[in-house]
Amino acid sequence: MITTIADVLPSALAGLGVPGHSDRLGLPDVRRIGVLLVDGLGYHLLPSAARVAPLLADAHAGRLGELREIASCFPSTTPTSLVSLGTGALPGAHGIVGFRVNVPGTRRVLTHIDWRDDPDPAVWQPVPTQFEVAAAAGLETSVVSRPDFAGSGLTIAAYRGARYVGAADDDALAEAMLAELSGPARLVYGYHAAVDTTAHLYGIDSPPWQEAVAGVGRLLARLVDGLPTDAALLVTADHGGVNVPADARVDIDTDRRLRAGVRVVAGEPRVRYLHTRRGAGEDVIAAWREVLGDAADVVSRDEAVAAGWFGPVPKQHLARIGDVVVACRGDYAVLATRHEPELASKLVAYHGSMTPAETAIPLIVIS
Secondary structure (H helix, E strand, C coil): CCCEHHHHHHHHHHHCCCCCCCCCCCCCCCCEEEEEEECCCCHHHHHHHHCCCHHHHHHHCCCCCEEEEEECCCCCCHHHHHHHHHHCCCHHHHCCCCCEEECCCCCCEEEHHHCCCCCCHHHHCCCCCHHHHHHHCCCCEEEEECHHHCCCHHHHHHHCCCEEEECCCHHHHHHHHHHHHCCCCCEEEEEECHHHHHHHHHCCCCHHHHHHHHHHHHHHHHHHHHCCCCEEEEEECCCCCEECCHHHEEEHHHCHHHHCCEEEEEEECCEEEEEECCCCHHHHHHHHHHHHHHHEEEEEHHHHHHCCCCCCCCHHHHCCCCCEEEEECCCCEEECCCCCCHHHHCCCEECCCCCHHHHEEEEEEEC
16 A cells, blocks of 8 residues: 555654554654655655755765655645645545635635635534544644644644644744754644745746755754654655646636536646536546647546545545546646636646656655
8 A cells, every 4th residue: 555645644643652543654663753844845856956955865865864755645736735644534535635626516616725714624624633633642732834824724624633833934943843842742743835835936946946945954954953862853745746838738718628518617737627517527528638638637526536536535525526637647737817816827837636746755754
């Protein structure tokens, strides 16, 4: 069985003695564990990252800790991965099945990174988090992330049960994680966003991306230097990414063949969810397959679920997935210029689909 991001926190809690958990990662015997998630630092990006971050170079070369390849879930996008990490569950079970999803029974498209309290996070994402499980076992936990994320729908869905500590920059993140690891918390999770943000805006391996990765290297150096002797540090990511050239971009809203029969467009450029008009599903699949050819896998919801793309999907979460699912191959992307903010079509790098460049993520274990 493939080890995924959903195995990280259950394994950590098993190592910390929480009953009913198994350690699929073979973690060291320690009293406390820190987990740092670097958004967008895919496994296949480590050679590029190693050129500008000496500590990552040491990890990649086997000179620091233990590096292994694990996988994100599908779709390989931040909201889905963060909730899979936080709950230890696959996307079908927790229901955060995409970056943007149609709210069943409406024409509304919910963008999970902008989500506050509608729908209610405890209802929209019903699976207990690993932080809640830890609390029930008497284990204190902390989450260290940006102050503006406190209380968001996504934060509640992924991290409820943990004490939330705001950290506005890399220095504050390092300081807060080390302080929490030296206090009563036995599991401390930290989130770093800049690598993903710069990849989207400027491209993977661009100078701003390299500077963001160098910042991660400095952050890790501080964490390793200050790590308590009874602690381990796990470093992972939520996905990788690909730069998408201009000639590999298709726009739903400029091609009548792609618009025909489509009622609601959701997902994101590398993985689209198409909610179709009644009776139009087969025609939409045929049209999209003809237009996109080898650029994407175009399947029905039933086919995607049967293939296990989301893990088991309970009935109440099925309608959040499009009637048609489009997973881009290679470096292609499907834009929706009239359905999404202008910036979404102007990004350089994207992720979300199931190529190794997007789904392979690192797990570095340092103790």
